[in-house]
Amino acid sequence: MTDAKLIDGTVFSGKLRETIASRVAEMKGKHRITPGLAVVLVGEDPASQVYVRTKGKRTVETGMNSFEHKLPADTPEDSLLLLIDSLNKDPAVHGILVQLPVPKHIDTQKVIEAIDPAKDVDGFHPVNVGRLAAGMDALVPCTPLGSLLLLKDNLGKLGGLDAVVIGRSNIVGKPMAQLLIRESCTVTIAHSQTRDLPSVVRRADIVIAAVGRPEMIKGDWIKPGATVIDVGINRIDLPDGKTRLVGDVDFASAVKVAGAITPVPGGVGPMTIACLLRNTLVACARQHNLPEVE
Numbered sequence: 145m146t147d148a149k150l151i152d153g154t155v156f157s158g159k160l161r162e163t164i165a166s167r168v169a170e171m172k173g174k175h176r177i178t179p180g181l182a183v184v185l186v187g188e189d190p191a192s193q194v195y196v197r198t199k200g201k202r203t204v205e206t207g208m209n210s211f212e213h214k215l216p217a218d219t220p221e222d223s224l225l226l227l228i229d230s231l232n233k234d235p236a237v238h239g240i241l242v243q244l245p246v247p248k249h250i251d252t253q254k255v256i257e258a259i260d261p262a263k264d265v266d267g268f269h270p271v272n273v274g275r276l277a278a279g280m281d282a283l284v285p286c287t288p289l290g291s292l293l294l295l296k297d298n299l300g301k302l303g304g305l306d307a308v309v310i311g312r313s314n315i316v317g318k319p320m321a322q323l324l325i326r327e328s329c330t331v332t333i334a335h336s337q338t339r340d341l342p343s344v345v346r347r348a349d350i351v352i353a354a355v356g357r358p359e360m361i362k363g364d365w366i367k368p369g370a371t372v373i374d375v376g377i378n379r380i381d382l383p384d385g386k387t388r389l390v391g392d393v394d395f396a397s398a399v400k401v402a403g404a405i406t407p408v409p410g411g412v413g414p415m416t417i418a419c420l421l422r423n424t425l426v427a428c429a430r431q432h433n434l435p436e437v438e
């Protein structure tokens with residue numbers, strides 16, 4: 145059997161960002177509106193700092209305004225909520241993202257619920273969660289949305305396919321399952337208490353791995369020809385003292401069986417930021433009653 149086709153998220157996300165940039169230019173030219181994304185970082189977590197820097201850079205590259213708010217780790221919850229309130233009211237800001245995790249003294253759910261659902265480009269506000277579940281227009285979490293775009297680009301229509309989502313987090317697993325239901329897949333959601341996970345995975349035409357366990361899903365769990373989307377990002381130690389990024393899927397064995405598979409890195413990862421930009425553009429268009437961007 146030949147190796148699976150590689151689903152290249154770097155190339156796809158690059159094209160998506162180009163499309164977004166041309167829509168932004170159109171919005172500026174025709175309507176004199178510049179979409180704006182505010183990103184709030186509380187504390188100095190090194191990984192979060194890198195994410196926030198990359199998000200700001202990509203936002204500016206597409207011609208949007210980027211507003212970065214870096215707050216010290218000991219910022220009181222009230223001060224953060226006040227900042228969110230002022231961003232909610234700021235007409236130059238169309239999307240608001242508070243980089244998670246926030247320090248322990250801050251209630252994450254309170255922060256999520258403080259963001260105006262119309263500006264909630266992470267799609268975590270209960271209003272957007274509910275709208276997605278009800279099949280209404282919603283701002284959809286970026287990582288599952290990016291995974292769906294890769295799936296559709298690769299498979300076309302998804303209706304009738306068996307999909308297994310491994311992981312049921314609010315950020316990835318649950319919204320991913322909702323999106324696949326919306327595409328008329330038959331969806332199974334697996335988690336840490338699922339019995340006989342290999343046989344559950346083996347019946348799937350589409351496997352979404354969002355577990356956070358390095359290389360857990362083995363090639364012999366995969367139905368031959370299935371499409372595998374590996375959301376996992378795990379850093380593992382190598383014997384020579386270096387580290388390496390791996391997904392939740394054991395790529396070396398899965399690539400021999402799957403029909404198509406995302407690599408880690410270079411698969412879902414770059415789609416997440418591209419979808420954040422897309423959500424900002426969509427939020428801006430909706431706030432100004434302009435036609436939606438696909």
Ligand code: NDP
Pocket residue numbers: 287310311312313314315316317334335336337338341353354355356357375376377378392412413416
């Ligand atoms: P969470 O830790 O929030 O959720 C993990 C899920 O996996 C839980 O539902 C858990 O089940 C399930 N799980 C854990 N162990 C097992 C097991 N042995 N068998 C079956 N299910 C199991 O993680 P996230 O959803 O936030 O992230 C998942 C992965 O995706 C991580 O590697 C993360 O780094 C990556 N990620 C990547 C992004 C990207 O941009 N590409 C963005 C966000 C996340 P239970 O609910 O029962 O505990």
